[in-house]
Amino acid sequence: MMQGAEDRIQRIDWMRAITEYVNRAGFAMLSEDTRQQLTKMSLRQCLVLADIERYGRHHPEGIPMNLLAKRVGMTPSAASHMVDTLVRLEMVQRRSSEEDRRAVLVSVTEYSRRITELVERGKDAAVEELLKVLTPEERQMHESVIAKLYTAVQRLS
Secondary structure (H helix, E strand, O other), X not given: OOHHHHHHHHHHHHHHHHHHHHHHHHHOOOOHHHHHHHOOOOHHHHHHHHHHHHHHHHOOOOEEHHHHHHHOOOOHHHHHHHHHHHHHXXXXXXXXXXXXXXXXXXXXXXXXXXXXHHHHHHHXXXXXXXXXXXXXXXXXHHHHHHHHHHHHHHHHO
């Protein structure tokens, strides 16, 4: 293998290790019962739930089902089945739109919101702990590089 390829693989492994550390710290904030509840969810369900939660931060009324399907790359029928499962797990709720009774809005439940807040608090603490090893100049450089990479991901996605 070429040296350049080995370096790329190493950087990917480093990013993965950092991400896993931060995620473990977030889930460590949860009770054992809650962690068991979350193990009943597939990765795809977790990703859809995260998308519903992110959308809801700016639209508390909820995300229209057809927009959710489009955002997560699913057919409306598949998205509806996914939401049915998340409703049974008490992670999301659905209701009719007040403006258009035909439209179905999906939003996270208070239970799901509390889980998200706990996980985010743990992740934030883990990131802060990691950033302590950086000098102020390195922290500033880190923020700049992360912002630039995020912009590139948004553009390429």
